[in-house]
Amino acid sequence: MRNAVGLDISKLTFDATAIVGKTEHSAKFDNNAKGIARFKDWLGGLSCPDLHVCMEATGNYYEAVADSLAEAYKVYVINPLKISKYAESRFARTKTDKQDAKLIAEYCRSVEEYELVRRNKPTEAQYRLSRLTAAYAQIGRECSAMKNRRQSAKDKDVEEAFENIIVAMQEQIEVLKVKIKEQTEKPNCKEGVKRLETIPAIGRMTAAVLFQYLTSSSFETSNKFAAFAGLSPQQKESGTSVKGKSKLTKFGNRKLRAVLFMPAMVAYRIRAFPDFIKRLEAKKKPKKVIIAALMRKLAVIAYHVHKKGENYDSSRYKSA
Known part of the structure; x- marks a missing residue:
């Protein structure tokens, strides 16, 4: 021990x-x-x-x-x-x-x-990127919640109050987008973020968050990074009587997992990994299971792209 x-x-x-x-x-x-x-x-x-x-x-x-x-x-x-x-x-x-x-x-x-x-001890630049992306995600969630409240409002003045808050939030989201872009253009993270952007369906915001986590901790393997994100399937089987469905563990980093959801949806829609998706569909896997598998795949690819310091290579990952 x-x-x-x-x-x-x-x-x-x-x-x-x-x-x-x-x-x-x-x-x-x-x-x-x-x-x-x-x-x-x-x-x-x-x-x-x-x-x-x-x-x-x-x-x-x-x-x-x-x-x-x-x-x-x-x-x-x-x-x-x-x-x-x-x-x-x-x-x-x-x-x-x-x-x-x-x-x-x-x-x-x-x-x-x-x-x-x-x-690892983050640099000041890494801390700044972390806090900018965290604020961007937090305000985004609050903005979505405020939109739901506006839709359920039964009073015109209440609806207008919610609308004003939504507009203010959207303005701050745009400000943070600019700040995050500026931060990712700085020498200490420009190359790493640009490299992650070469992965299909990964945009600047997702690349920024991935870069932040990949540089702030030491992940020995891609499986360890996927597990950190909570993207490792959890089996529930015992003997012949217990045959539970596989599901993602809740022990991972929620922020990292959340940021990969939309890219996985896009990857599914554009068939970014056609052979991989076909295999899952052939096994009659439901869409949400395929999306979860794509989230994990994107995390694994991001790890290798970052670790090797090379741009995404479609011949290596598209069919895997």
Whole structure:
């Protein structure tokens, strides 16, 4: 088992539990520069250079701690749902910050290697791209919700109020589009984003998000990247009586999965991968299953295009 540190992070403080060998250590720190410096000294006092540090992806509260540790230790930011399911499997009944930190450490200590994706320290440019694309997606979702409210409005003035908000949101979406394009034209990401745009059905916005995730973590294989996005099928079979339908796991990154949905729809409509689609249709797979398979295919191709530093090659991927 690996030596692990679990962090339960909130806005102002974070609890840490380290399990080194058979020894357990716990402490609490302020979530600021001073507290993080104290935490690093505390880690140094454990006299164990090979530490694996795990934390949940809670808002952006974890970023400062993760960034300060990324160069000296192996850092992993885990989907909170995985920790929640792990707690259920352990029948954990106590819910305190200290106990949560211990639970995260135990998860990090015992989980299979393929479940852990090491986080790289993002550059300022990567952070900016991440925040621009996140805001673009958030406002887009809110705009869609506002359109639904406008449609169900039974009063003219209420409808007009919603319309004004929608117009303002659409203006900001266009502003963010320009900002994202400007960011992706900068030297540190221009080539990578342009390369991802050579993949069928992948436009600038999707390429920007893919580039952000592919550069902010170390994915050893394309399967690991697909699993990170939550695009690995989940089987439910047992003996001869349980034959559940395969479905996508919910443990992946929702933002990354969501951004691949529309490109997969476009890829299906334009038959970007005709042999692949024909094989699935021949097996009588429903459209939504084919779309999910195309989402995974696009993620896998994006990984290889980025990793190899080469543009999309239709002869290599079209029939796969």
